Amino acid sequence: MLDIKRIRDNFDTVAEALGTRGVECETLGNVVALDEKRRALIVETEQLKKERNDASQRIGQLKRQGEDASAAIQATRDLGDQISELDDKLNAVLEEYNDQMARIPNIPNPEIPVGADEDANEEIHRTGEQPPFDFEPKAHYEIGEDLGILDFEAGAKTSGARFLFYRGLGARLERAVYNFFLDNNAEAGFIETLPPYLVNDKTMYGTGQFPKFKEDVFQITNDDRDLTLIPTAEVPLTNYYAGEIIPGEELPIYFTALTPSFRSEAGSAGRDTRGLIRLHQFNKVEMVKFSKPENSYDELESLTKQAESLLEKLGLPYRRIVLSTGDMGFSAAKTYDLEVWMPAQDTYREISSCSNCEDFQARRAQIRYRNAEGKNEYVHTLNGSGLAVGRTVAAILENYQTAEGTVHIPDALVDYMGGVTEITPENALA
Numbered sequence: 001m002l003d004i005k006r007i008r009d010n011f012d013t014v015a016e017a018l019g020t021r022g023v024e025c026e027t028l029g030n031v032v033a034l035d036e037k038r039r040a041l042i043v044e045t046e047q048l049k050k051e052r053n054d055a056s057q058r059i060g061q062l063k064r065q066g067e068d069a070s071a072a073i074q075a076t077r078d079l080g081d082q083i084s085e086l087d088d089k090l091n092a093v094l095e096e097y098n099d100q101m102a103r104i105p106n107i108p109n110p111e112i113p114v115g116a117d118e119d120a121n122e123e124i125h126r127t128g129e130q131p132p133f134d135f136e137p138k139a140h141y142e143i144g145e146d147l148g149i150l151d152f153e154a155g156a157k158t159s160g161a162r163f164l165f166y167r168g169l170g171a172r173l174e175r176a177v178y179n180f181f182l183d184n185n186a187e188a189g190f191i192e193t194l195p196p197y198l199v200n201d202k203t204m205y206g207t208g209q210f211p212k213f214k215e216d217v218f219q220i221t222n223d224d225r226d227l228t229l230i231p232t233a234e235v236p237l238t239n240y241y242a243g244e245i246i247p248g249e250e251l252p253i254y255f256t257a258l259t260p261s262f263r264s265e266a267g268s269a270g271r272d273t274r275g276l277i278r279l280h281q282f283n284k285v286e287m288v289k290f291s292k293p294e295n296s297y298d299e300l301e302s303l304t305k306q307a308e309s310l311l312e313k314l315g316l317p318y319r320r321i322v323l324s325t326g327d328m329g330f331s332a333a334k335t336y337d338l339e340v341w342m343p344a345q346d347t348y349r350e351i352s353s354c355s356n357c358e359d360f361q362a363r364r365a366q367i368r369y370r371n372a373e374g375k376n377e378y379v380h381t382l383n384g385s386g387l388a389v390g391r392t393v394a395a396i397l398e399n400y401q402t403a404e405g406t407v408h409i410p411d412a413l414v415d416y417m418g419g420v421t422e423i424t425p426e427n428a429l430a
Helices: 004-009 011-019 025-064 070-102 140-147 152-158 169-187 201-207 234-241 293-313 360-365 389-399
Strands: 122-127 218-221 226-229 245-247 253-262 281-291 318-322 334-342 347-356 368-370 376-378 380-388
Touching (some): 004 011, 004 025, 011 025, 122 293, 140 389, 169 253, 169 293, 169 389, 201 226, 201 234, 201 360, 234 281, 234 380, 281 293, 293 318, 318 347, 334 389, 347 389, 360 380, 380 389
Antiparallel strands (some): 218 226, 281 380, 318 334, 334 347, 368 376
């Protein structure tokens, strides 16, 4: 959530910046008007409460003096009715104000490219050599089905479209990939964490998924409460310190976690209908950072480099791009995407997204730290995939395939695979 004072004091600048994200100036104007109405009602209510307190004291004085206090008593009742009426108005204004504020995205960093969509993204660099094939490379799902290690039909039978079973060395490869990611992140100073997979609405609000993106998630409702299956481990990890004040000397704090991610993929009909790229359930290793504001952009660079190092160790070609204002996520101020080379598609596909959310999520979740002067400030929160596991498996299958239909295992994963160096029809399910 944005700081309303920042909007009030720098309205034109904020309106121009958010205009690049599709926020109309009228929307900001409505929020400022609601804020003014909110503050005016608070002042009016506080004034009436003071008058009521004075009237109550007057009642006591009159009674002690043996005088008639009926007029003063009626005055307190009338003031109470006015206060109750104003409280109702204030609550209605607050509800509308909070709802509109909660739907305004973060202000983009002024250095990122301005554009309506992904066409305005800018490439930063490319790393790694695209493998030269003397045959037509197969798509990862074809390789997986031919080897028997990916079963999409069984997934569809048991759960529906965009689900699957990993089998044999396919399941082993998935496990090897995420254990490799976790070990490397731990070596880089991230605290390994195993968070809940179900969270409440307040937690989803804290990271910016609610109220705007409810259609993108799976929810579970019972008689007592509503819970949401996490779309990313970013949600519980970022909310770990919700409502708390972190001692400044403990910052920065790094978390990493492997969790399944659950996404309804609303609006993606017809896109990536086959394979591991766009599933309703997939594994992802997440990285989350809590930082002091003055260090957060250095932390974004190191976060992105950590994700890049995983791709480099696996020998997968990739590129880094910076997202435009129109392509960036709701809570982010700046985002780098890492895109891995997929030979069968002859293109790069996103495998990690690393973002600095500045204090946007911290304001929503009320995460603060005590600075050197003893004052409480909002932390900056950052998050990044380190990495999306299924997409990594897909990239390995495509980049390390052979003309014979086998798949070489990257050297970095051989020990995690129990010494297996190649997936073949003979050992795939052995």
